Amino acid sequence: MPAAYRFSIGPWNIHPGADPFGPPVRPPVPFDQVLDAAVALGFEGIQFHDDDAVPDLESLAPAAIAREAEAMRRRLADQGLVAEFVAPRLWEHAHGIDGGYTSNDPSARRWAIERSKRCVDVALALGCDLIVMWPAREGTAVRESKNPVQASRQVLEAIDAILLAAPNVRIAIEPKPNEPVDHAFVPTIGHALSLGARSVAPDRVGVLIETAHAILAGLDPSDEMGFALAAGKLWSVHLNDQNGLKFDQDKVFGAANLRGAFDQVRVLEMAGYGDTGAFIGFDVKAQRTQRADSATAHLATSKRVFLALVEKVRSFPQTIADQCIADRDYESLERLVLEHLLAV
Numbered sequence: 476m477p478a479a480y481r482f483s484i485g486p487w488n489i490h491p492g493a494d495p496f497g498p499p500v501r502p503p504v505p506f507d508q509v510l511d512a513a514v515a516l517g518f519e520g521i522q523f524h525d526d527d528a529v530p531d532l533e534s535l536a537p538a539a540i541a542r543e544a545e546a547m548r549r550r551l552a553d554q555g556l557v558a559e560f561v562a563p564r565l566w567e568h569a570h571g572i573d574g575g576y577t578s579n580d581p582s583a584r585r586w587a588i589e590r591s592k593r594c595v596d597v598a599l600a601l602g603c604d605l606i607v608m609w610p611a612r613e614g615t616a617v618r619e620s621k622n623p624v625q626a627s628r629q630v631l632e633a634i635d636a637i638l639l640a641a642p643n644v645r646i647a648i649e650p651k652p653n654e655p656v657d658h659a660f661v662p663t664i665g666h667a668l669s670l671g672a673r674s675v676a677p678d679r680v681g682v683l684i685e686t687a688h689a690i691l692a693g694l695d696p697s698d699e700m701g702f703a704l705a706a707g708k709l710w711s712v713h714l715n716d717q718n719g720l721k722f723d724q725d726k727v728f729g730a731a732n733l734r735g736a737f738d739q740v741r742v743l744e745m746a747g748y749g750d751t752g753a754f755i756g757f758d759v760k761a762q763r764t765q766r767a768d769s770a771t772a773h774l775a776t777s778k779r780v781f782l783a784l785v786e787k788v789r790s791f792p793q794t795i796a797d798q799c800i801a802d803r804d805y806e807s808l809e810r811l812v813l814e815h816l817l818a819v
């Protein structure tokens with residue numbers, strides 16, 4: 476049987492439309508409505524930032540955090556949903572202004588590790604074992620402001636501290652080369668996997684690959700996926716699209732480069748990603764012009780495109796492709812792919 480896929484969504488993917496240049500244009504969507512939309516759209520997993528699941532968690536004692544997260548777990552279960560991962564939101568807090576793990580302020584570094592441990596508490600109470608680490612501000616705008624040797628070690632120290640404190644969790648690093656920083660210390664999958672390999676528990680460190688982040692690093696997302704899949708380390712994906720080297724656009728999957736999207740689905744299919752039980756997440760954002768009554772269309776379209784591309788991958792004339800490869804006739808292979816995608 477061909478693999479079936481499970482889909483996930485983060486509450487930030489249903490968004491009132493604020494951008495760095497303008498205020499919200501749609502009313503905020505209450506969390507219950509996010510869950511309703513997830514169910515209606517056929518999404519099974521919910522991705523969380525720690526304070527999406529337990530608002531204001533910095534002001535709560537660990538026992539209260541666990542209680543609230545358990546209540547959230549029941550709320551999810553009532554709707555047939557599960558938590559896919561929890562990510563410590565270090566980048567919005569005042570202590571994280573200069574990065575968390577790599578801040579030049581030692582008290583901020585201690586805070587970042589403690590906050591990450593609270594994030595683990597939230598995850599475990601939600602019944603999930605996956606922590607996503609997007610090292611948002613772990614980098615610089617002024618290169619001379621941090622010591623890159625020290626910074627790399629500090630990121631590893633933070634990973635180790637979390638792994639040692641929480642023997643039952645896995646960490647998926649979500650690299651991104653820039654934004655909000657100019658240059659990030661963990662820009663690619665290679666960097667993330669190298670950190671994992673040097674950690675105290677290499678088996679418990681993998682990656683989440685976001686299409687747009689790979690493109691921003693000048694890399695091919697499907698090759699980044701292939702690299703992680705070869706190591707058994709692709710534990711989640713944020714499929715979306717990105718129109719060149721701009722701000723992180725979080726466009727609908729396939730919207731900028733349909734062939735690139737096909738190649739990502741192809742590599743996921745070839746490696747049996749669906750059989751691993753890992754989710755297909757879409758880190759996509761509604762356009763700011765979109766009306767509130769249809770501000771989940773970007774999620775529906777991304778899922779539709781993904782499933783249509785699964786069919787395209789499965790119906791690809793592989794025997795003809797194999798002959799082109801054997802003949803070293805890559806022009807014919809190029810045409811075969813294009814005609815298959817064009818359905819002509």
Ligand code: XUL
Pocket residue numbers: 487524562607609649651685713723758
């Ligand atoms: C940022 C990004 C985040 C992470 C989760 O670019 O992709 O939404 O996916 O914190």
Ligand code: MN
Pocket residue numbers: 649685713758
């Ligand atoms: Mn993402």
